[in-house]
Amino acid sequence: MNIANKSVLITGANRGIGRALLNEALRRGAKKVYAGTRSALQHPDKRVTPLTLDVTSTSQIRQAADEIKTLDVLINNAGIAIYDDLSNLEVIEQHLAVNLLGLLKVTRAFLPVLKHSKGAIINNLSLAGLAPLPVIPSYSLSKAAALNLTQSLRALLAGQGVTVHAVVLGPLDTDMNRGFNIPKVSPESAARNIFDGLEKGEEDIFPDPTSLSIAEGWRAGVSKALERQFAVFAPQAAANAG
Numbered sequence: 001m002n003i004a005n006k007s008v009l010i011t012g013a014n015r016g017i018g019r020a021l022l023n024e025a026l027r028r029g030a031k032k033v034y035a036g037t038r039s040a041l042q043h044p045d046k047r048v049t050p051l052t053l054d055v056t057s058t059s060q061i062r063q064a065a066d067e068i069k070t071l072d073v074l075i076n077n078a079g080i081a082i083y084d085d086l087s088n089l090e091v092i093e094q095h096l097a098v099n100l101l102g103l104l105k106v107t108r109a110f111l112p113v114l115k116h117s118k119g120a121i122i123n124n125l126s127l128a129g130l131a132p133l134p135v136i137p138s139y140s141l142s143k144a145a146a147l148n149l150t151q152s153l154r155a156l157l158a159g160q161g162v163t164v165h166a167v168v169l170g171p172l173d174t175d176m177n178r179g180f181n182i183p184k185v186s187p188e189s190a191a192r193n194i195f196d197g198l199e200k201g202e203e204d205i206f207p208d209p210t211s212l213s214i215a216e217g218w219r220a221g222v223s224k225a226l227e228r229q230f231a232v233f234a235p236q237a238a239a240n241a242g
């Protein structure tokens with residue numbers, strides 16, 4: 001999958017890694033970039049179409065899906081991270097609403113056009129989804145669930161020509177982890193590596209030095225082996241559900 005001349009939708013495109021992905025998609029010659037945001041966005045490049053899209057809003061998702069007739073790449077980037085200690089159920093629910101169910105609802109809405117284009121879905125996940133970061137356990141469990149969802153979607157859509165990519169992000173210099181004092185890399189460098197990974201056909205993309213340090217272990221690990229082993233059952237899913 002090459003971004004040049006493609007149409008791309010990015011959720012949470014107004015700041016952070018979403019904004020960097022928007023600019024990188026334009027730099028790589030995307031034909032159209034739909035910028036999903038909760039607040040109004042203006043962009044000087046005519047290829048950018050702003051789209052009001054809160055990923056927790058069923059009506060906004062439906063409206064966006066009605067507007068977009070063709071799409072090659074969906075980037076599920078919108079996310080929240082709140083410091084917690086699992087003592088407040090509402091905080092857990094908030095994370096699941098955006099980081100898991102928002103991702104799933106947006107994906108479902110755009111599946112028809114993605115199947116038509118034989119497109120790609122990119123889900124921005126986190127190292128904290130592979131092992132919980134104890135300062136953000138609710139966030140971590142939502143990203144673990146989103147990784148599991150990504151693996152299911154990958155298996156279920158493989159026969160329909162849609163590829164599903166997990167982006168395992170390490171610490172980036174964005175608003176999200178402003179208060180967390182650890183080495184971070186720029187969202188621009190991660191955005192470049194995400195599209196490079198897509199173009200190389202990597203199903204799991206490790207776009208920064210921290211995540212890259214575990215890439216080999218992940219790809220050779222037991223979890224990946226089981227994912228492949230279990231994927232053979234995907235063709236039975238529709239029959240069983242029906």
Ligand SMILES: NC(=O)c1ccc[n+]([C@@H]2O[C@H](COP(=O)([O-])OP(=O)(O)OC[C@H]3O[C@@H](n4cnc5c(N)ncnc54)[C@H](OP(=O)(O)O)[C@@H]3O)[C@@H](O)[C@H]2O)c1
Nearest residue numbers: 012016017038054055077078079126169171172174175176
């Ligand atoms: N930064 C990191 O170190 C890091 C590490 C691992 C994974 N990630 C993942 O990368 C993604 C982007 O993170 P970031 O670092 O760029 O964070 P960020 O700077 O905090 O930006 C988050 C983006 O998500 C949007 N958003 C939040 N809730 C939304 C909703 N309900 N509907 C639509 N958009 C919503 C925000 O929009 P508003 O401006 O309207 O709030 C904003 O555009 C997230 O999925 C995050 O989990 C980041």
